[in-house]
Amino acid sequence: MNNFSDDFLWGAATSAYQIEGAYNLDGKGDSIWDTFCRTRGNIRDNSSGEIACDHLNRYKEDVGIMSDIGLQSYRFSVSWPRILPNGTGAVNSKGLDFYDRLIDELLEKDIKPFITLFHWDLPQKIQDQGGWLNPDIAQWFGDYAAILSDKYSDRVHNWFTINEPQVVICLGHYMGSKAPGHKLELKEVLLALHNSLLAHGQSVRALRSNAHSEIKIGPVPTGHVAYPKDESPENIKAAYDATFSIHKTGEDIHDLYKWKGMVNSAWNFAWYTDPIFLGKYPEEGLELLGSDVPDYTDEDMKLISEPVDFCGINSYSGYQVKYDPDNRWVCDDRPIGNNQTAFKWNVTPDVLYWGPRFFYERYKKPIFITENGLSAHDWVDSKGEVHDPQRIQFLSEYLKHYKRAASESIPVKGYFLWSFLDNFEWEQGYEERFGLVHVDFQTQKRTLKSSAKWYSNCIKTNGAEL
């Protein structure tokens, strides 16, 4: 097989806070991002998602554009405080109705909806009770998942739980750069992380037990995939080990990503995904983190490892490693002047082959790339067109590597490009454009970029033409 399988799904992704706007419409409660954006200085351009892409009012137009591009699937998140303004208790039926309409519109256009339960917009009322540090959050998250499953699972058959728990926990609670902007001690960070795993497990149970059709569920981790310097067995093993390793100082990664002081234990794959897929925290992490690891029971692990059907991977960038006799692996130096996106993220297309390969080897589950893409300097020219050759080149290169994974019988099931629209890029405000579709944030006018046209053709040929 030298192509993607016939049932491979081509799609794009977004998240509620980044596109919906309508931050207080029809009874929606505040999320921690509403609160975080109100503090001047937290967001680069002092903006917020209050209006964003006004998608809540323009969803029909947006689904029409998706259909014109030829998207076969669309991954969006539901805003927890739109459904439960207080995080728990009374349900806001108008909030539920919005997603009902969106789902129907997608199905009408033959686009498969994939729901993400949570993409960072925690209800402020939950944060007020401790947020991810409160052990009750698992039950609250399960209750929220049950409502969504009951309402939408007759039509939505694919679900993701928590988008990028690494970002929620590490950047939100350790680095403090994202809402709620906390800088906690490692012990508390690991507790928040454990609670997020319990919440994941509780939501898997709740989704299934309230489902009205057969549904499939998976987590959405993110991180930096290591890829080998060359394909010698020892370098491949070094890359696999690095991808799933947990190390305290991570000097090489610090140098590579300039995240000095970051403890890799809060930013890695295995500490989040081994418990889900293998039912245990990795030994290496347990040894390293010692008494900072929260107490947990066998019951916790049983809940966390509630069986799931696939694994999502949000993958943008990685790093090259080679075998090292003393440390198992060592990062190669990043070449000076290497390829980077507008956001200064390293362009490393190999991750779309090695990520799926390593994840499949370790967890034996089908894979979706749930996010991949780049921010570029895109603007509307005097003819009203947006030309983004870098995006086309980036997608073409990454997808060639993903196709290699498909051709080696790794069960890759779909690709969700990040993102469908230019949108609110968290603490970067509107200064990073990731969309296939340009949004003029003054007028809300949508303009297809050249990459959208390129992607249409890619979809039409099922990835034969990249």
Ligand code: IFM
């Ligand atoms: O915009 C984000 C998204 O919300 C989560 N993954 C990374 C994207 C780009 O930073």
